[in-house]
Amino acid sequence: MHSIPIVAVDATALAQFCVDAKASAPLFAAWVVQTQFKATPHTFCLLPSQDALHPIAAVLVGVAVNKHAVVDDVYCLSHLPFGLPEGCYHLATKGEKGEAGLPATGLEITPALATLSIGLGSYKFSRYKRLSRAPAVIALGLTPECLQAQRVVDAAALTRDLVNTPTEDMGPAHLADVAQRIAADCGGQYQEWVGEALLTANFPAVHAVGRASHRPPRVFEITWGNPAHPRIAIVGKGVCFDTGGLNMKGADGMRNMKKDMGGSAHALALAQLIMQAKLPVRIQMLVAAVENAVSGDAYRPGEIVSSRKGLKIEIGNTDAEGRVILADVLAFAAENEPELILDFATLTGAARVALGPELPAVFSNNDAWAARFEAAAKAERDPIWRMPLWQPYQAMIDSSIGDVVNSGGAHAGAITAALFLQRFVPENQAWMHVDVFSWNMKNRAGRPEGGEAQSLRAAFSMIAAQYPAA
Numbered sequence: 001m002h003s004i005p006i007v008a009v010d011a012t013a014l015a016q017f018c019v020d021a022k023a024s025a026p027l028f029a030a031w032v033v034q035t036q037f038k039a040t041p042h043t044f045c046l047l048p049s050q051d052a053l054h055p056i057a058a059v060l061v062g063v064a065v066n067k068h069a070v071v072d073d074v075y076c077l078s079h080l081p082f083g084l085p086e087g088c089y090h091l092a093t094k095g096e097k098g099e100a101g102l103p104a105t106g107l108e109i110t111p112a113l114a115t116l117s118i119g120l121g122s123y124k125f126s127r128y129k130r131l132s133r134a135p136a137v138i139a140l141g142l143t144p145e146c147l148q149a150q151r152v153v154d155a156a157a158l159t160r161d162l163v164n165t166p167t168e169d170m171g172p173a174h175l176a177d178v179a180q181r182i183a184a185d186c187g188g189q190y191q192e193w194v195g196e197a198l199l200t201a202n203f204p205a206v207h208a209v210g211r212a213s214h215r216p217p218r219v220f221e222i223t224w225g226n227p228a229h230p231r232i233a234i235v236g237k238g239v240c241f242d243t244g245g246l247n248m249k250g251a252d253g254m255r256n257m258k259k260d261m262g263g264s265a266h267a268l269a270l271a272q273l274i275m276q277a278k279l280p281v282r283i284q285m286l287v288a289a290v291e292n293a294v295s296g297d298a299y300r301p302g303e304i305v306s307s308r309k310g311l312k313i314e315i316g317n318t319d320a321e322g323r324v325i326l327a328d329v330l331a332f333a334a335e336n337e338p339e340l341i342l343d344f345a346t347l348t349g350a351a352r353v354a355l356g357p358e359l360p361a362v363f364s365n366n367d368a369w370a371a372r373f374e375a376a377a378k379a380e381r382d383p384i385w386r387m388p389l390w391q392p393y394q395a396m397i398d399s400s401i402g403d404v405v406n407s408g409g410a411h412a413g414a415i416t417a418a419l420f421l422q423r424f425v426p427e428n429q430a431w432m433h434v435d436v437f438s439w440n441m442k443n444r445a446g447r448p449e450g451g452e453a454q455s456l457r458a459a460f461s462m463i464a465a466q467y468p469a470a
Contacts, residue, residue: 003139005092006059006080007106008071014039014060020103028057028102038062042079042445058092058102059084063109071109074381078121078446081135090139111141112149119153120446125164151276152460155269156453162265163438163451167241167258171215172289175238175261179220179268179287186275188224188285203288203328204306205313209321210290212245212298217290219329224275225282230467232274232281233333236267237322237345238289245292245318246300259451260322262438263345264289266456270342273460281467286333288325292318304402308332309424314399316407322347323417324406327424334429340369341431342459343421350413351435355385360437360455362386363418366430372466373432377458384434384455389422390415397423434459 009017014032021029028047037045039062049057063076080089091114092106109117122135140146162170162178176192183190193200195216198207203219210217239260243249249257264287271285298318299305305313305324309331313324322345333341351361362384364370370386377384396408396416404423408416418433425431436454443449 001088002054003088003090004054004056004059005102006061006089006138007092007102008061008063008076008109009039009106010063010065011039013105013107014062017060017103017105020105024103032060041073041076044080044083046085056085056087059089063107065107071107071113072381074113074117075120075444075446076109077114077117077138080138081118081122082124082133083445084136086134086136088137088139110145111143112145115140115146115149116152117446119150120156123157123160123448125161125448125450127161127165148277151273152457155273155456155460158272159262159265159269159438159453159456160451162268163259163262165258167291170258170261171240171291172210172218172238173215175240175264175287175289176218176220179222179285182268182272182275183222183224186224186272188222188271188275190220190222192218192220194218202308203332204308205328206288206290206325208299208305209245209292209325212295213291213293215291217288219286219288219332222271222285223283224271226280227282229280229282231336231338232283232463233336233338233341234267234270234283234285235326235329235333235341235343236264236285236287237261237326237343237347238264238287239322239325239346240289240291242292242319242321243294245321246294246298247318248294249319256439259439260346261289262436262451263322263343263347263434265438265451266344266434266436266453266459269453269456270459273456274463277460277464277469279464279467279469281463284333284336284338286329288329290321290325292321307424311404311423312399312402314402314405316405320406320417323420326421330421330424330431334424334426337429339430340366341425341429342434343432344434344436344455346438347435348414348417350417352437354387354414357437357439357441358383358454360384361414361435362432362455363389363415363435364432365389365422365425366432369430369432372462373458376462376465377455380457380461382455382458384458387414387418389418391419394419
């Protein structure tokens with residue numbers, strides 16, 4: 001099958017390409033000048049062929065390099081799958097360029113980075129709307145690094161698909177079905193507690209939030225790994241739709257609340273990655289899955305809700321439901337004394353006000369784990385930003401009739417939400433909380449509008465670095 005080479009260039013490499021092309025392929029040099037291609041990152045230039053059957057001889061793609069002259073932009077090739085004409089392509093090698101009549105000039109992109117970049121750019125959510133075209137086929141390597149990069153792409157696609165799916169097809173039971181499939185595929189054990197069984201199993205806060213929906217609330221769990229290995233707990237907020245409850249959201253605030261289960265999507269994807277990589281850890285993945293609905297059985301502002309830990313939660317606002325359901329599953333995770341509890345949640349609008357939609361807020365009671373997460377985020381180009389667990393703000397969530405109130409007032413909303421969660425984690429238990437948006441506000445190459453995996457690559461890299469596979 002005919003395959004078209006892709007040559008990566010920055011401005012310097014492009015200048016050398018044109019110099020070399022004047023001798024070996026003058027048509028290419030003239031074409032670059034004529035089209036005014038400048039090798040700007042995330043652009044490309046189709047080089048014409050004199051073969052009528054194969055009119056494209058090669059593709060020049062503009063990329064950026066870092067201070068070490070290395071291409072490390074995760075999205076360097078993400079515009080190609082739906083930008084290039086349909087067909088078959090491959091990343092050119094130095095030797096192959098010369099054989100194809102191209103100057104042996106270009107920048108190397110590691111096959112693993114190319115796999116990640118192209119994979120993220122090939123994603124489209126097509127469950128309900130047929131794609132107008134297929135992505136271009138770009139052949140990539142089959143090295144272990146490439147295969148792992150493809151697993152990361154698949155995990156990101158899983159996260160995006162779950163978040164993008166409307167609640168009618170992604171309620172608590174649907175989410176549990178996905179968890180069961182992942183457990184079965186990866187050799188994990190699955191368990192769940194549904195509806196009134198939540199009270200028997202001591203998840204009263206989850207039950208209180210979810211009882212108003214016609215679709216019963218549930219907690220589900222995947223466990224996997226050798227019990228002798230270090231234990232890691234991964235927790236996800238699974239509010240499959242959030243009306244705000246009796247403190248109902250306005251129309252604009254409710255529009256995208258199908259994404260309020262984004263934390264659970266991240267937790268499932270991370271668990272899948274760990275199991276596929278066979279890391280030497282014992283994982284417990286927990287999700288509290290509910291709909292925050294309105295009915296005669298809805299929990300009310302001013303009520304006192306019991307929790308697994310025994311703390312009494314005063315409900316200041318029914319729209320602060322995510323932290324209430326997380327309280328039970330965090331307490332449950334802590335009972336097994338893992339080396340780390342890592343939770344993901346689309347928890348607060350305040351985090352978006354502080355950091356915007358692209359930068360997850362991270363809170364941790366353990367500086368060593370927080371430093372590992374920050375280092376992994378930098379290495380993976382998967383940004384996070386650590387924020388403080390500012391203890392004087394504990395006073396904002398003190399309750400006059402209970403142990404803690406679930407709304408902290410007008411200020412420091414992301415911090416007070418994290419402080420609320422911290423009350424359900426033992427003092428000596430390492431814990432990190434990721435307040436993640438799980439959504440792209442606009443279309444960009446590799447980052448389509450809609451559901452998004454944010455901090456997922458960093459989280460997996462952190463755990464893999466701490467517990468490397470044999």
